[in-house]
Amino acid sequence: MENNFREQCKKEIIAVHDAMDLLSGRWKISIIASLCYHPSRRFSEILRDVNGISNKMLSKELKDLETNMIVKRTVLDIQPIAVAYSLTSHGQKLHEMIESLSKWGKEHRKKLFGQTANKE
Template structure:
């Protein structure tokens, strides 16, 4: 059975949207960084560094800049001594909260399915 041309066009648009989303969220660390900020609302650089096990200072800095360029996070420099930098999700970035929550729930269920154990065990 052959697909109608309009279905193929719609499907291509959907696949392009997935491609665009994955392009922005691509990499080993971005979802972890977004999750950290999403969970706490505002995070300092050192807090995110502690949350994301295995990431280096240099890589965290690079990933934060990319997330800022893509308007998912906002960087605020506070007038403290020493200077404090905070990161929070933008209004657009906050739209990822449902995705992060669903991904977390799926990950916990998947772990249980594969291992037969809850994450706490």
Template sequence: MECNKTNFGQEHKREMRAVQDSMDVLSGKWKIPIISSICYYNKRRFSDILNDIDGISNRMLSKELKELEINQLIKRTVLETQPITVEYQLTDHGLTLRTIINNLTDWGVEHRKVIVGKPL
């Protein structure tokens, strides 16, 4: 993309705002692992996500799931079972993160090789 110096500064600010918006939605220790868990299995129950992510508490998982739902990245479905079952899945908008999650996974594997010298 070609731009003059005036447009370059404006374009750079727009791109930086977009990065900040993304980080505001995805930041923190838990959101990417939660999205990854749901993405990998397509649908996950609360207890399944809790078991997938080492170190997360019930309270924190609940808080993060609510934030992801507010940002329209996941959908919460209450099933009429005894006891009641709640499933989480990515929305169509959330599914757009699948490529990013896959790229982060690939980068993480390569980074581990560089730093440690061997894959997981």
């Protein structure tokens, strides 16, 4: 029984490692959060949402998230041509995680600093 528990634990840790490989870095979670709270965003809107990210880095991270089937890129049929980004159905499964991280972050900030999450 102990051996089964260890094997299951290893499998869970590998799954967490795989998820962290995909979501690691300074910007990906913030980009996904922007798309969780806004179902469809243009590049410039995501750029405004994710404070401090450069155009080049946002473009790179969006391409990476698109390659990993988290984000969908849609060319809009308007003039001038524009592109919108949204979460795929697979990416939408991260919404609950984003909500949990947000809740935990607010509680943690309050615990550390005794202030509300709205203050920076």
